[in-house]
Amino acid sequence: MDHAALAPYVRHVIEEATLAELPNHYRGKVRDNYDLPDGRRILITSDRISAFDIALAAIPFKGQVLTQTARFWFERTGDICPNHVIAYPDPNVVVGQRLSILPVEIVVRGYLAGTTSTSILTRYKAGEREMYGHRLPDGMSPNQKLDRPIITPTTKADHGGHDEPLTEAEILDRGLLTAEQWATVSAAALGLFARGQEVAAERGLILADTKYEFGLDGEGRIVLADEIHTPDSSRYWFAQSYPARFAAGQSPESFDKDFMRNWVVARCDPYKDPIPEIPSEVILETAAVYIRAYETITGQAFPLPETAENPLERIRRNIAAYLQSDRGPKA
Known part of the structure; x- marks a missing residue:
């Protein structure tokens, strides 16, 4: 338009x-x-x-x-x-x-990407290989596809605060989620991401990463809240130009929301x-x-x-x- x-x-x-x-x-x-x-x-x-x-x-x-x-x-x-x-x-x-919002934000990543302090690319460039309970191999390039999507959870910071990286062990040890809640949320997030990638591919897009927010209803059931797979909560790339741009070491083509x-x-x-x-x-x-x-x-x-x-x-x-x-x- x-x-x-x-x-x-x-x-x-x-x-x-x-x-x-x-x-x-x-x-x-x-x-x-x-x-x-x-x-x-x-x-x-x-x-x-x-x-x-x-x-x-x-x-x-x-x-x-x-x-x-x-x-x-x-x-x-x-x-x-x-x-x-x-x-x-x-x-x-x-x-x-x-809902009673769960105190863990669930970020699912399919690619080595990002610019914030909690992104896996920022931490990878700083020399880290163990992050969020996952180990990434040496020799990866920016925006490279991961072997499989991974969950990189963070705390939900108060207004003006900063999110902090978490591992599964830390989530359970600190009592942020029960083992059953973590299992349910993890399975849901990976399932949602897989569906998102599938539908995005039909539109000529790559869903590179996204974040989900979950809460508990009055019966204690885990429910997806807030928004899902929007331009503000997700990183989308154009699939057609991705291979050539990746090979050339260029950033993938995306919706340029940073224009302003x-x-x-x-x-x-x-x-x-x-x-x-x-x-x-x-x-x-x-x-x-x-x-x-x-x-x-x-x-x-x-x-x-x-x-x-x-x-x-x-x-x-x-x-x-x-x-x-x-x-x-x-x-």
Whole structure:
């Protein structure tokens, strides 16, 4: 989708999703959450994009892309692991079960990749070979496929904190999960990742790595939460160009979601300097990247709205209609 098609929607964004009529509001980096008395949670995905520990801007349709991409995957993986979804009353909204989130984030990696301090490529370049309870061989190249996908769990840091690497032994010794919970979560994560890689391959994509969040429902059952295989939670590469680029020592071709981040870094030190105003063409380019990701991953055309209705007012109306119906069907 080009800029011309998106230009009318440059201000069609959800920066805040604060709805005073809903109870128990919690604001995350991207989502605004509301806990209903009956155990349901309303999650509204805004269009905020965060980097450098701040919200940089609001990107048209980013929240809708994340919600609907996760929906695509939730509907195709329910046979592997139950998920929290109850209903989709709006393109930016999911109603889910309220869960007790497990204190371990599950990251599954199929390739030697990543840039953060917890990524296996960063640690491999630093000379480590034993990590997360796995041993990697010498002589591997950046972005090389692993012999098999591995789980690299981390702690779930508090806001502003940093995730810490974990091994299975540490998870069990510290009582973060029981042996049964770890076995269930591990099997589910590897099964979800295998399904993700299979479907991605049909779309000409490589699902290189991803993260999952699990919680416990009221009966103690492990349930998949948050989102799954979205452009924000997963690393996707284009399969066709991967072999040649890998052979040449080049980074794989991917959805360039760092377009805005790179624009900012080229103009200031974002951790010290004021962030310059981000022009509309950069915002629209970022929107186009997210929409391209949705269309490539799902194989479906992204539906632009026919009217310029304020998206937050649309959300308010749709949630009200959902709650008044009191039936909670999946849309």
